[in-house]
Amino acid sequence: MEKIGFVGVGLMGHGMASNLLAAGHPLTVIAHRNRGPVEDLVGKGASEAGSLEELAQASDIVHICAPGSPQVEAIVEVLLAHMAKGGVVVDCSTSNPVSTEMLAGKTEAAGLHWADAPLGGTPAQAETGELSAMVGANAETFARVEPVIATWAKAIVRIGDPGAGHKMKLLNNFLSLGYGAIYAEALAMAEKSGVGTEMFDRVIRGSRMDCGFYQTFMGYAVEGNREAHKFTLTNALKDMRYLTAMADGAGVANPVQGAVKNSLAMAVNTGGDGREDYVPHLVDFVAKANGITR
Known part of the structure; x- marks a missing residue:
């Protein structure tokens, strides 16, 4: 099973992360302001990273649910410096496609892979694994991340290459x-x-x-x-x-x-x-x- 890191276990991320755990994926999370969701996930078997660097080193695939592109860009800079080659960054935020295409290029240049997988649905659907995902990724990366995304999404559509999902x-x-x-x-x-x-x-x-x-x-x-x-x-x-x-x-x-x-x-x-x-x-x-x- 792919080892998953999750940055942003808030309204949507908590349910998504819970479903990844339920499917058997080793999960590492990191706290931000609200410790409640992190403590709940740790109680279900997740590990808590003390830093973003630690989360990157522990993960094959990292999901990001952040407020917007400035936050995603800062997170990705750390991931690129600390994830093992061949890892995948999955941005589930609603981000600026111009930023997304830039980050996808930097990710591939660093020996990693990129998928943008923004969400459709509500926090209640996140908890039940019934979100939709609009994915931008090359065909090979999509084939790898699709079964992972399927743990939290009922409808998954590959829109095209990186940026297309956003x-x-x-x-x-x-x-x-x-x-x-x-x-x-x-x-x-x-x-x-x-x-x-x-x-x-x-x-x-x-x-x-x-x-x-x-x-x-x-x-x-x-x-x-x-x-x-x-x-x-x-x-x-x-x-x-x-x-x-x-x-x-x-x-x-x-x-x-x-x-x-x-x-x-x-x-x-x-x-x-x-x-x-x-x-x-x-x-x-x-x-x-x-x-x-x-």
Whole structure:
């Protein structure tokens, strides 16, 4: 069994790491701010590394779940200096594809291999091993990491070479976050026009406009469950900034995506920048901007 290192056992990483352990992979983890997930995994049989260098030396394949490209770049610099030749770096973060392609080149030059494998799904699906993975890797590396990824993902698609997975992930997030921006604006109009949130939901739920993202978004907007979809507004805005750079690099006009980014920026810049300010809470910030009290 491949020896796995895992950097970033947070909301998504804890469940992924648990499934790697359950499949029999020797697992090494490292703590950051929150020791709870690390202690849980150690209790299940994982080893805790005292440093990133130690984790690199103990691992054949290292998974990274980090907030964004600056953090991934810093982690990879250490891994390249300390992993044994032939190892694989798997970046499960939502990263900037420009950075990803640069890191993939540096990784191969160091005698290691690269796969970007960003995630689709929720923390609950991470715990049950039912995430999706959009993988960017060469064919040989993909063949090696696919059975490892299959311990935590139900749907695995190789999009193309390194960087392709992160490009697809940003497009995926554009759709979901676009829905969120539209839902928040539609609900503000529903409230101010007298239709109301509950009536709006009564009509849309179960219709052709319904979907899984709609249901988790409305889990907060209608039912008040603050943890219905635990993806922060700050990370959402970061992803849309990365997509803006991707569009600029491809020479694509992206006015709709610009509007989605600005909706998120408005929320983050008016108080939605906390660690527990999640995407469905966008409905509150759009409502407040329109003089609506929720």
